[in-house]
Amino acid sequence: AQSVTQLDSQVPVFEEAPVELRCNYSSSVSVYLFWYVQYPNQGLQLLLKYLSGSTLVESINGFEAEFNKSQTSFHLRKPSVHISDTAEYFCAVSTFNDYKLSFGAGTTVTVRA
Amino acid sequence: EAQVTQNPRYLITVTGKKLTVTCSQNMNHEYMSWYRQDPGLGLRQIYYSMNVEVTDKGDVPEGYKVSRKEKRNFPLILESPSPNQTSLYFCASSLPGGGYTFGSGTRLTVV
Numbered sequence: 632a633q634s635v636t637q638l639d640s641q642v643p644v645f646e647e648a649p650v651e652l653r654c655n656y657s658s659s660v661s662v663y664l665f666w667y668v669q670y671p672n673q674g675l676q677l678l679l680k681y682l683s684g685s686t687l688v689e690s691i692n693g694f695e696a697e698f699n700k701s702q703t704s705f706h707l708r709k710p711s712v713h714i715s716d717t718a719e720y721f722c723a724v725s726t727f728n729d730y731k732l733s734f735g736a737g738t739t740v741t742v743r744a
Numbered sequence: 745e746a747q748v749t750q751n752p753r754y755l756i757t758v759t760g761k762k763l764t765v766t767c768s769q770n771m772n773h774e775y776m777s778w779y780r781q782d783p784g785l786g787l788r789q790i791y792y793s794m795n796v797e798v799t800d801k802g803d804v805p806e807g808y809k810v811s812r813k814e815k816r817n818f819p820l821i822l823e824s825p826s827p828n829q830t831s832l833y834f835c836a837s838s839l840p841g842g843g844y845t846f847g848s849g850t851r852l853t854v855v
Binding site (some may be wrong): 637640663665672675676677679721731732735736737 | 777788789848
């Protein structure tokens with residue numbers, strides 16, 4: 632079975648500063664990796680995903696994540712955050728032959744002016 | 745528009761009164777799943793379904809039932825709700841390896 636650990640539960644950050652959200656996973660087989668974002672009082676939206684190929688994946692709103700197989704990590708980064716990036720972020724993993732998505736506990740990002 | 749539709753969005757009920765939360769998807773996905781979200785615990789899978797008439801337990805199935813009579817619908821049933829089932833519930837559907845599409849959520853309070 633796979634599992635996910637998000638190393639930070641709360642990340643306060645100032646507007647226009649960089650942010651990194653850490654995610655580590657464990658699995659005995661090859662994985663697919665995802666980051667979801669949940670804005671206040673909304674559902675979950677897919678931010679970006681790694682299925683195969685380039686280990687660096689990017690989203691349309693400036694986030695990027697890098698798959699590091701040796702460190703079993705999939706950290707999420709953004710070089711300059713906006714107030715509108717205030718949300719909860721979830722890292723998730725599934726495996727090649729399994730639809731099940733296992734989630735981390737989430738990281739709450741609060742962006743202050 | 746491709747979407748997963750859950751109803752109701754908000755529900756307050758009393759202990760022991762049976763309730764059903766509906767979920768419908770219009771993407772012809774075979775796989776559907778229910779999750780509950782609780783602070784500090786992330787999302788935990790309750791039940792999932794690989795296809796019509798094929799359902800199985802997730803990580804926290806106690807106190808819940810599901811059915812999958814049609815491909816598009818996957819209702820969540822609480823036969824006798826208890827206060828520890830107060831939570832935010834999400835339905836999702838998926839293609840293999842493609843990530844999930846989530847519904848907007850149902851906030852359930854059991855008093």
